[in-house]
Amino acid sequence: MIKVEGLYKEFKLSKKQKQDRGSNSDVAIAVDNVSFECKPGQIFSLLGPNGAGKTTTLRMISTMITPTRGKIEICGLDVKKNPNEARKKIGFLTGSTGLYERLTPDELLKYFADLNDVPKEKFLERKEHFYTLLNMHDFKSKKIGQLSTGMKQKVSITRTMIHDPEVVVFDEPTAGLDVITAENIITLIRNCKTENKTVIFSSHIMTEVDLLCDDLAIIAKGKLVYSDSMSNFRSNMQEKTLTGEFIRIVQTSSIN
Amino acid sequence: MKKIIIIAKKEFLDILRDRRTLIRMILIPLLVFPLIMNIVTRIQASQAEKQAEKELTIGYTLNGQSSEMIDRMSEAPHYKFQEYTDTSSLRQDVASKKVNIGIIYSAHFFTDYNLGQQAEYDILYRGADYEDYERFGKLLTTEDSILVDKRMKSLNLAYSYILPTKANEQNLSPLKEIIGKYAGGLLPYIFMAFCFMGCMLPAIDLFAGEKERGTIETLLTAPVNRAQILIGKMIVVTSFGLLSATVALVGLFASLNMFDMNPELKQSINEILSPQLIVTLYLLLIPLALFFAGVMIPISVYSRSFKEAQSILTPLNIVMVLPAMAGFFPGVELDYTTAFIPIVNVVLATKSIIAGNADMVLIGITFFSLILLAGLSVLISLRQFSKESMVLR
Numbered sequence: 001m002i003k004v005e006g007l008y009k010e011f012k013l014s015k016k017q018k019q020d021r022g023s024n025s026d027v028a029i030a031v032d033n034v035s036f037e038c039k040p041g042q043i044f045s046l047l048g049p050n051g052a053g054k055t056t057t058l059r060m061i062s063t064m065i066t067p068t069r070g071k072i073e074i075c076g077l078d079v080k081k082n083p084n085e086a087r088k089k090i091g092f093l094t095g096s097t098g099l100y101e102r103l104t105p106d107e108l109l110k111y112f113a114d115l116n117d118v119p120k121e122k123f124l125e126r127k128e129h130f131y132t133l134l135n136m137h138d139f140k141s142k143k144i145g146q147l148s149t150g151m152k153q154k155v156s157i158t159r160t161m162i163h164d165p166e167v168v169v170f171d172e173p174t175a176g177l178d179v180i181t182a183e184n185i186i187t188l189i190r191n192c193k194t195e196n197k198t199v200i201f202s203s204h205i206m207t208e209v210d211l212l213c214d215d216l217a218i219i220a221k222g223k224l225v226y227s228d229s230m231s232n233f234r235s236n237m238q239e240k241t242l243t244g245e246f247i248r249i250v251q252t253s254s255i256n
Numbered sequence: 257m258k259k260i261i262i263i264a265k266k267e268f269l270d271i272l273r274d275r276r277t278l279i280r281m282i283l284i285p286l287l288v289f290p291l292i293m294n295i296v297t298r299i300q301a302s303q304a305e306k307q308a309e310k311e312l313t314i315g316y317t318l319n320g321q322s323s324e325m326i327d328r329m330s331e332a333p334h335y336k337f338q339e340y341t342d343t344s345s346l347r348q349d350v351a352s353k354k355v356n357i358g359i360i361y362s363a364h365f366f367t368d369y370n371l372g373q374q375a376e377y378d379i380l381y382r383g384a385d386y387e388d389y390e391r392f393g394k395l396l397t398t399e400d401s402i403l404v405d406k407r408m409k410s411l412n413l414a415y416s417y418i419l420p421t422k423a424n425e426q427n428l429s430p431l432k433e434i435i436g437k438y439a440g441g442l443l444p445y446i447f448m449a450f451c452f453m454g455c456m457l458p459a460i461d462l463f464a465g466e467k468e469r470g471t472i473e474t475l476l477t478a479p480v481n482r483a484q485i486l487i488g489k490m491i492v493v494t495s496f497g498l499l500s501a502t503v504a505l506v507g508l509f510a511s512l513n514m515f516d517m518n519p520e521l522k523q524s525i526n527e528i529l530s531p532q533l534i535v536t537l538y539l540l541l542i543p544l545a546l547f548f549a550g551v552m553i554p555i556s557v558y559s560r561s562f563k564e565a566q567s568i569l570t571p572l573n574i575v576m577v578l579p580a581m582a583g584f585f586p587g588v589e590l591d592y593t594t595a596f597i598p599i600v601n602v603v604l605a606t607k608s609i610i611a612g613n614a615d616m617v618l619i620g621i622t623f624f625s626l627i628l629l630a631g632l633s634v635l636i637s638l639r640q641f642s643k644e645s646m647v648l649r
Binding site: 011012059062063064065066083084085087088090092094096097098099100101102103107111112114115116117143159 | 259262263266269270273274469470471473474476477478479480481644645648
């Protein structure tokens with residue numbers, strides 16, 4: 001369960017940034033009073049154009065950065081008050097997630113399992129489960145730097161899931177990946193749903209959203225401009241395509 | 257603590273697998289001294305051999321004087337004597353390197369000598385080939401002694417007559433103290449330079465490198481706080497600085513024992529590198545290495561990439577290592593002012609320990625001021641590492 005209430009984030013601007021933006025303000029508002037809820041066993045999609053505040057929102061949810069104002073709860077835990085406890089419940093994956101290239105998948109997974117206090121037996125069991133599921137046995141002892149993009153993505157997925165998180169955050173997880181590698185991610189997101197996990201993901205690709213999500217929210221210029229279920233989104237569409245409808249909502253919000 | 261150890265263990269493994277870092281932090285410090293000593297001793301030996309076997313051509317103008325001096329000198333090996341009738345040709349040939357040294361006797365050389373006066377001759381040489389003049393000078397000194405002896409005998413006087421005093425010098429300073437005074441600055445300088453270099457690559461790799469590779473995000477979402485991440489990484493940066501310095505010291509020690517050296521000097525050097533000195537050196541170097549790490553980490557955290565961090569930290573190398581040269585200046589000693597200046601205090605403290613005149617109060621001040629500084633630099637690093645705008649820049 002993720003509960004976001006009145007989330008607000010501003011960044012201080014340097015002199016150069018102020019000049020570049022032609023702004024007199026000392027701060028830039030990245031997320032402005034955003035509230036939503038993601039339920040277990042459901043996939044929540046966060047949509048928005050570039051620079052809308054999706055990544056900032058997801059980074060706040062995954063405790064990487066702290067909100068200026070507002071509240072985030074992960075499975076009932078306030079991320080500001082109990083960041084480490086909240087982190088144990090979160091799995092985080094982006095399309096551009098880097099891996100320690102000088103380690104082997106075995107060593108990397110052990111590292112993250114240890115950081116997450118996963119008991120040895122559970123770690124071995126989960127590791128074996130993912131090695132079999134994603135066909136990783138052949139390269140488990142190879143250095144990650146020697147692996148293909150697809151293999152690396154499998155390692156990333158396993159790293160995200162090794163501690164069996166209740167909440168999984170995906171920030172544009174398929175961006176820049178080929179179709180086959182992206183398919184692994186899609187499968188993972190689906191599996192998370194069947195395992196009753198809470199999933200939130202951001203994406204640009206409307207077909208992906210249509211295929212996966214139960215609820216969606218659209219943010220533009222830091223503000224929440226739409227939040228409803230996917231079925232309501234489809235039935236209330238004023239445009240012919242999902243992409244067309246998404247563009248219409250974003251454009252209408254900028255006029256308003 | 258458990259999380260800090262997990263992070264430190266992983267970072268050790270990661271760094272130890274980086275060939276580039278290993279070469280710069282372990283292989284180079286280990287081999288640099290044996291290599292330098294080997295090359296220097298080989299060059300010195302071959303130059304000395306070449307110089308001794310080189311045939312020197314000595315041109316001379318007798319100006320009507322007896323050739324008895326020349327005859328005696330020409331018996332020495334590796335010399336060729338060539339007579340000139342005119343001095344300007346001799347000057348020209350010395351200047352143009354056709355002849356190594358020129359001797360021009362005055363027209364009344366032996367008359368003056370026989371009259372008990374100073375007999376003069378000119379020596380022509382080129383300052384650029386001073387070693388030739390030095391070598392020939394020894395032959396001339398011998399010749400001079402023969403003439404003095406001859407003259408004293410003709411006067412029925414002993415040679416000691418013109419040398420009324422003889423000082424019997426007795427050096428009461430142990431060789432260890434002399435080495436401490438004149439070369440004592442070298443050991444901590446080497447130690448510090450390698451410690452700094454050893455800290456640099458891990459500091460860049462573990463912060464700027466992690467940002468560049470995009471791995472920092474996953475680490476920040478793991479259930480560890482920033483202080484634990486920072487301390488875990490800082491342990492690794494500091495350890496590699498100390499490791500690099502230790503390896504350099506081992507290399508230096510090995511090279512000293514590998515090559516021919518005056519046994520007394522060798523024994524003194526081995527005495528200097530006593531367990532007491534090593535322990536004190538480490539006591540001072542651990543907080544200093546932490547301070548180095550504390551200076552480098554905020555820069556590395558600020559940098560967007562490995563390259564950017566390297567471009568900022570490399571010039572800093574000079575700024576950090578320059579004060580270490582304080583130990584080379586005579587007269588600069590550990591006192592109540594220098595004991596508070598980082599780097600300078602370590603060099604001077606070590607120098608005083610080597611020379612055997614260490615003041616334990618000043619050593620204590622040095623140690624505690626370094627601890628304070630290290631603590632401060634850790635706090636600055638933590639502050640920088642806690643800034644979202646820096647870590648996710």
